[in-house]
Amino acid sequence: MSEPPPGWAWTTLGDVSEKPQYGWTTKANPDGNGVRLLRTTDITAGSIAWSTVPACTEQPADLEKYLLATNDIVVSRAGSVGASIRVVAPPPAVFASYLIRLRAAGIESAYLSWFLHSPLYWNQIRDAAAGIALLNVNAKKLAAISMPLPPLNEQRRIVAAIEEHLSRLDAAEASLSPALLRTEVLRSALITAFMENDDWPRTYWREAGRSQNGRAFPSRDYSATGIRLLRPGNLHVSGRVEWDTKNTRCLPESYAEEHPRFLVGENELVMNLTAQSLKDEFLGRVCLTQAGERCLLNQRIARLTPNEADPRFVMYAFKSRRFRAFVNSLNKGSLIQHMFTSQLADYELPMPPLEEQRRIVVEIEERLGAIDALRPAIERAQRKGAALRRSILERAFSGELVPQDPSDEPASVLLERMRANRAAAVPPRSRRRRATKQKAS
DSSP states (O other), X not given: OOOOOTTOEEEETTTTBSOOEEOBOOOEETTOOSSEEEOGGGTTTSSOOGGGOOEESSOOTTHHHHOOOTTOEEEESBSSTTOEEEOOSOOSEEEBTTEEEEOBSSSOHHXXXXXXXXXXXXXXXXXXXTTOSSOBOOHHXXXXXXXXXXXXXXXXXXXXXXXXXXXHHHHHXXXXXXXXXXXXXXXXXXXXXXXXXXXXXXXXXXXXXXXXXXXXXXXXXXXXXSEEEEOGGGBOTXXXXXXXXXXXXXXXXXXXXXXXXXXXXXXXXXXXXXXXXXXXXXXXXXEEOOTTOOEEEBTTEEEEEESSSOHHHHHHHTTSHHHHHHHHTTOOOOSSEEOOHHHHTTOEEEOOOHHHHHHHHHHHHHHHHHHHTHHHHHHHHHHHHHHHHHHHHHHHTTTOSSOOOTTSOOHHHHHHHHHHHHHHHSOHHHHHHHHHHHHHO
């Protein structure tokens, strides 16, 4: 552990907070009224939307023990392991069993909360959760996490500096997501403008081409190398099939030999047939494979083979707003959205002469080039913002964000006072019992 800055001291989360407490075990009632039940899913967006937090089906008998108060910090011990948020002005609410509550004792609650977002904290959370089949962090491991502690006045200066820097960064980042969305709107509008020609004949897909559903390949046989498996996550909104370390899964090469009819090659159309929702236009997303492609067609992906039409023209026809309206009309209100190749067969595509199709493709791609050039710049800015956020928090908890003041009371004195206060709060009988145990050991 590195030497702390002057006036700082190393401590643990357990030393600077009340005993970490697990939440209340009960079910949520989205339609109920009364005491709210804060869950892991309610704290991962960066702020709590209390209007969407469900009620408890039943309240604990010792309600006061679980009621949340301003400056309480709740930490997820499973699911989004380590995610946390500081509660401000809550309505009557308790916290669920997969959350752990921390209450700062003698230090600034906001300082503790920002530490729980720092790279130093996240490195320790990953180590604490490693080696468990279902990742989780219990209260004991959470209390043992090391934290650098500056003097109390410097804690306040650090919090003010973090919030000033991050508020400016938040404002800058807030403009990036809408800009990225606008590029998608422009792409869609451009493609639609070229595809909406009432003079062209229209042809049902079942007459214009053929569909093939993928196969359910077993996930237990995934391997580090071999034949790549095409899955929904490989279908990019741009119309490309993309592979990276996160979305690539492989199967042994023997699967390609055993199932040759599911091999996908270059310049082939593929479409996603399942999605969590209709919001991101993921359902029905169509892509064209690139040169040299070789992969297996997984379940819930369809291969679309035009009879005579240009594949790129067909791809853009399936990216038009008219097709999006068709996909949305298939919504049955279920939690998982599906579409089927039998439904796709009834979609009417514009079908001008082949030479006209190729001319349209050239014109579309010339104009898309200018729009698509914006996306990498926006994504680079987003990555830069994330890196800057990490840097601010790294500097904050290494003593580099604000200068030290020699007149501040050292953190070591603060820690001694906190320990003395904690010891004084222990009932005399408990102190005698603890002293007896220490002598015996």
